[in-house]
Amino acid sequence: MFFIICLLILFYRIRLQWYLAYKQNLPNLNAEQIYHHLCCYEFPFECFYGINLAFYRTFVSPTISKDYRQTNTIAGETEKRVNDTDILMHAWVDYGLDSDEGQASIEHLNNIHGVFSNRTRNEDFVYVLCCFIVDTIRMIDVFGWRQLDNTEKQALFIFYEKVGQKMNLKNLPTSLEDVYILVNDYTNSDISATETESGSILTNAIHILVQKWYGLLLPASIIRILLNGLLYVVGGEMFHKKLGLKQPSSLTLYIIYALGTLHRDFMHFMPPRIVPHRLSDLLMKQNYMCPAGKSNFLQVGPPEILTSVEQKEKQ
Template sequence: MLPNRYQNLNRIQQLDPVTDHSQIYYLMSGYEFSWEMQRSLEVALMRTYCVPSISKLLDQTKEFHQRPQKRYDDTSILLVEIVKWGYESDRGQQALQRMNAIHGRFKIDNADFLYVLSTFIYDPIDWNANFGWRLMCEQEKLASFYFWREVGKRMHIENIPETYAEFEHYKLDYEKENFRYSDTNRRIGESTLALFLSWFPWWMRQPLKPIIYALLDETMLDAFGFQHPSPWLRSVMVKILKFRAKFIHWLPPRTQTNFYIDSPIRSYPNGYEIANVGSEVGF
């Protein structure tokens, strides 16, 4: 292992997860776990589609069915602008204003808002526990909580739990109560799955479908009405992701950020203005 492999971790461990949460989350997302964060947040967003009240609203807007790539890009842009530049920066505030304007067109239950917010915190942490090239330290876990808690306040989400443990319990209890199959879950899930597969050559898409299923847990598969993959395939996927983690462990640390908006974006090949991101009919 390279001697400077843990330089970012050493820096993070000297920071306060309460007062320095934006800086810690920036280092986590842009340098330490950029690929892992993006993949885990994709799974996190799919997890929210397992809730009929959420999938029903998304199904009604038609965005997932008519413009899935743009919908994916719009969501990613607004979230990453906040993460990269901070929620108090000009760009971060513009992204929050745009997000609030889009959400403001709909009557969204506060409990659903809380749940979506919770997935941004705990799904990446769970992914890291299973497939991270190193485990997140306590400062990183707490910084994730405090960062998204502050974002949630600026989204006018009410009754956000005061502690990391309380919010985690809320997430788990919410899933037990609200995860169940619905036709809108399945339609949104199928549209999202088709989007993911569209990123690969046509001849790879059908073989890749059960591989994506293998990344979803049993409760998600049931809520979507998707076929359960074989235990053998799940085992293979776990081994592949763990092998990747071991390989990444031996690479030098990143010297440049790797946020989603640092690379060309399919829906905006000529760039974008934050004020124009998102559909006029909503997410």
């Protein structure tokens, strides 16, 4: 027991010294380097779920959820859709937006989005982009072993602002404050965000996928209850309501925050990661039997959408 306590104290001191060294070097890092550190070293769990929970946000948008429903890209092949999106998005963080991998990923994603250019509005894409920022910060607030400082939050904003520019989006927010205002206004509007049959079907499809991921640990009913509470905590009451979900009980919310506290305390005593967690490469090897790379990204996406992309490129 004494040995375990000493080991935990040692890990705590190592993590603290590691963080202090990073903090001291923070002014020398640009936005991409900061986000890479947060996502690949310090908060891989929180950043992963921040990005993936943000996709629930699209289900309250009638225009986006309708496209998803018509193409059957989520309800039909849920796990593939989630993995493909994570591959393309995490390539930006794992390797940098201007790297060969990052540029190839954005180009491929732009081609895929181009298939829906006549049906999805610019403001819908901007809304989703802003949700990646808001929900990642919120996930770290709840589950992270420490809070982000203003420099790190600003780095997330600058990173996704650059992503938006590379996606040729218009009317991007000019500050982090504007990002929160845009997400709040979009969600509160009954025109841009509302409960729909398509949204309910898509929400249920992702719920089933999460149950598959954690089915060996918890019963499906418990997973749904906890996921329901997590979406409420991260997304807020109005978003949660427009997903068509029942308001979680006080007990459920208490459990979510308790789990956040346990995770935060646990991570205080974990040694820092010294090898980057490059999710895009892991998922490419797992799903496509090849590493993340410029030419390999061309395989990523629903087959029928990829066919449309190829036809569009030939025109």
